[in-house]
Amino acid sequence: LEIYLNGLNGVVPDLPMTYADLEARASAAMSPALLSYVAGGAGDEFTQRANAAAFGQWGLIPRMLRATGSRALSVDLFGMTLPSPLFLAPIGVIGLCAQDGHGDLATARAAARTGVPMVASTLMNDPLEAVAADLGDTPGLFQLYTPRDRDLAASLVQRAETAGYRGIVVTLDTWMLGWRPRDLSVANFPQLRGNALANYTSDPVFRASLAKPPEEDMPAATLQWATIFGNPLSWDDLPWLRSLTSLPLLLKGVCHPEDVRRARDLGVDGVYCSTHGGRQVNGGMTALDALPGVVEAADGMPVLFDSGVRSGADVVKALALGATAVGIGRPYAYGLALGGEDGIVHVLRSLLAETDLTMAIDGYPSIADLSPEALHRNAFRA
Numbered sequence: 458l459e460i461y462l463n464g465l466n467g468v469v470p471d472l473p474m475t476y477a478d479l480e481a482r483a484s485a486a487m488s489p490a491l492l493s494y495v496a497g498g499a500g501d502e503f504t505q506r507a508n509a510a511a512f513g514q515w516g517l518i519p520r521m522l523r524a525t526g527s528r529a530l531s532v533d534l535f536g537m538t539l540p541s542p543l544f545l546a547p548i549g550v551i552g553l554c555a556q557d558g559h560g561d562l563a564t565a566r567a568a569a570r571t572g573v574p575m576v577a578s579t580l581m582n583d584p585l586e587a588v589a590a591d592l593g594d595t596p597g598l599f600q601l602y603t604p605r606d607r608d609l610a611a612s613l614v615q616r617a618e619t620a621g622y623r624g625i626v627v628t629l630d631t632w633m634l635g636w637r638p639r640d641l642s643v644a645n646f647p648q649l650r651g652n653a654l655a656n657y658t659s660d661p662v663f664r665a666s667l668a669k670p671p672e673e674d675m676p677a678a679t680l681q682w683a684t685i686f687g688n689p690l691s692w693d694d695l696p697w698l699r700s701l702t703s704l705p706l707l708l709k710g711v712c713h714p715e716d717v718r719r720a721r722d723l724g725v726d727g728v729y730c731s732t733h734g735g736r737q738v739n740g741g742m743t744a745l746d747a748l749p750g751v752v753e754a755a756d757g758m759p760v761l762f763d764s765g766v767r768s769g770a771d772v773v774k775a776l777a778l779g780a781t782a783v784g785i786g787r788p789y790a791y792g793l794a795l796g797g798e799d800g801i802v803h804v805l806r807s808l809l810a811e812t813d814l815t816m817a818i819d820g821y822p823s824i825a826d827l828s829p830e831a832l833h834r835n836a837f838r839a
């Protein structure tokens with residue numbers, strides 16, 4: 458309505474109204490190396506494309522005469538009442554998508570303006586404390602890449618607790634960097650320039666462990682990063698991870714029901730079904746295909762979901778398949794690159810409006826009305 462009313466006064470939106478336009482215009486605004494980093498995926502990017510295309514196999518079945526004035530979109534997550542089921546997935550060094558290099562802070566402010574929670578990456582260009590301050594009352598979760606140095610891991614988690622984050626998300630699928638041809642083609646890691654990685658390089662444990670200041674030199678910094686975070690965890694590490702915090706603990710990248718059950722048994726509080734947006738490995742199943750099995754095995758435990766969500770209809774379908782909350786990655790990175798903090802707010806408000814309209818017109822006035830029975834397997838695939 459706001460957009461149409463502005464239009465009557467001759468004011469048209471200066472930010473894109475479709476994902477395709479958002480991607481195209483943001484791509485033009487980024488340097489080739491930054492674009493490779495944000496847009497790229499593993500291999501020929503089949504899994505990345507399939508993540509998004511997988512939503513096309515499902516159609517929401519319209520129901521009539523169930524209209525209500527407004528939709529009930531809030532969700533409960535670990536005792537928090539979130540205004541909507543959306544959240545911002547962790548994006549390392551998203552700082553570089555902002556003109557001033559402080560994109561993590563811009564993301565936090567956009568989260569604060571919309572009430573959409575942010576999952577803050579270990580690999581932020583600003584300290585997690587500064588990000589928490591800009592989040593204000595909007596919840597943040599802290600995503601841990603688990604360093605080899607257990608004291609450093611404990612310090613990061615402790616800092617997150619002290620700064621007021623409401624949960625710890627341990628990402629499990631990134632202990633090696635995937636085969637990403639776009640990054641390999643430009644042979645450039647813009648993500649390690651400038652204030653890159655200040656979140657962990659400012660950590661007192663990290664600084665104390667260094668004989669000399671953090672590496673400024675790019676190749677050396679890359680090797681240092683790979684050494685610190687190239688840490689293959691195993692199930693045996695789970696009790697230790699659990700012991701680090703009394704906050705809700707979630708595992709990100711979990712797609713197999715057996716892994717969900719094992720996580721539950723080890724005292725994990727939630728799982729995060731994701732294929733890392735197809736960035737880490739190619740040829741695997743899509744996150745959406747994994748979701749029903751994960752939800753069933755979670756047996757009531759919260760399930761966060763991301764990978765390939767591009768529209769309000771996608772959000773509704775993921776909710777119908779049992780996701781507790783639905784995350785976006787690249788869409789908001791593009792919003793940031795194109796329009797800064799306002800660009801992220803625009804992406805989130807558009808997605809929320811479309812989610813709300815989809816549920817309204819199709820006759821599902823609350824998230825509680827959504828279930829797999831609301832979905833039909835489409836015979837036609839575009």
Ligand code: FNR
Nearest residue numbers: 495546547548549578628733734764765785786787
């Ligand atoms: C990511 N992702 C990610 N995940 C994580 O746990 N820690 C991180 O630091 C990052 N970094 C990161 C950088 C960039 C540029 C992208 C695009 C993604 C993965 C992210 O959290 C999420 O799983 C995917 O982005 C979701 O897929 P879509 O929405 O991008 O398709």
